[in-house]
Amino acid sequence: MAPNKKEEGEFVKALVKISDKLDSTLRCISAALMVGFFVVMLVQVILRNLFPAHTLSWADGACRYLFIWATFLGAPLATKRRSQITISFIVDRFHGKAHKVIEGIMSILTTVILVLLLLWGINGVRVTIPQTADAMNFSAAWIYAAIPVGIALLIFQTVICAVEDLFSQEAPVFEKEDIE
Template sequence: MKQEKPGTFLSACLNTGAIVTLTLMVTIVTAQVVMRYVFHHSLSWAEEAARFLLVWVAFLGTIIGLQRKEHISVDAFVSMLPHTIRGVVTAISIVITALFWTFLGWGGLGLWRSAADQVSPAMQLPMSWVYAIIPISGLVLLLISLDHLRQLFRPKGK
């Protein structure tokens, strides 16, 4: 059921971003463990950096999962419905999901704006950089959901 074009630019950027973010997070956490237990000295910024990277990798993973249609779903009820009704129920599900992404993006935009003057305690990083992923992912997830809806109603063979 995967309908993603594997060579698309968006897919490549998302996959690369997720890999780089996760690798960076693992490297920072590993360095923190080594510093703490081997050298008895902690990196003051490591926990904060790992937490921020975790937020970013979670949102990037959500986008990748939705794009590939790999999010968990319970389709036992839907699969028992007649084919025509199944399409309608699927469309309703996609619309509800798209509304959720809209609210996520809108709320994230408000959070991003409110954090414009805040900085993180350890790294002195603008918190708007950390929160930027929320409205960005809300928009991308909404666009992916709308594309799924378009694919649902596209005539077969096109």
Template sequence: MPLRRARRLPREASLDFWIGFIMTTTERKILKTERLFHRFIEWALFFITGAMTLVVLLGVLFRYVLKAPLPWSEELARYLMIWGASLGASIAYREGTHIAVTILVDKARGAAGKALTRIAQILIVVFMAIVMFQGFLLVSKLSGQTSPAMEIPMAWPYLAIPIGCLFILFEALVMIFLTSRRRAEEAS
């Protein structure tokens, strides 16, 4: 029995298939990474909020009931609040609940609105990259300084700034990738 040759697809169709397959696989990996990342931040925020609540309650209990204030409770609660706000900003950005001025995007329709949204996303990426870089510089400068009550390096509380910016930067890049992917699918 003679061997039959498989019917070959035109080169363009084959290339489109592989590009679509790779993009779909890449998109799945990005979405899975982003979901794990999001879950990690949510759990971190859960523990930060619980610890902050416990520290504040202990501070109040020791100060007003036992008349023996804990000198470190207010400082620790403040640092936990800073970390919670920095991590929570990336969740708010992802869910679209972070504070934003959207008057231009709301007024623009169609392609102009999409272009303004893309410009805003790119500006967010640039701004977060700059603040993250400057935040790491600040952390390195403050590595020798210690906090007054707990005597921990001040780099730890200040590290919340560049880490929070890194997380927002990641979310913004994922959002840019997914919106460009959706637009490419709509165009085809």
């Protein structure tokens, strides 16, 4: 038996609630990573200028890795808010059901591409397990793990947005004026 409209609505609300919790968690983690990036870089600049003999050999790598993780954890935040850069001149020409169908097709294509990137990222982690990060004593796989983790979160948020758009009457619709 097919689910009724009420069950679909409750399912979408539950997914959106999970998505909102994930969004809140990712915002905190991304902010902490960026603060860490800023603090490490600030300390390194101060040491480099005031105490050149006592610089941190690992600071540049740590900043680079913190930034990579913040970027991959921040991308799902933009997807949740539907603020990723898009080329929408074709989609904007359609309205009603045609618009919804085209957006659905775009969500499916995006998800397929993200799944391929996820598989590539997982392979990248496997390949880098024996390597160590420059000037740091841990596996480079921890750095490369940002790719599959971030892509998996992107897939989740993309699917949630697509489901929300498809089933919810309250799905957010952003107009050009909202973005500019």
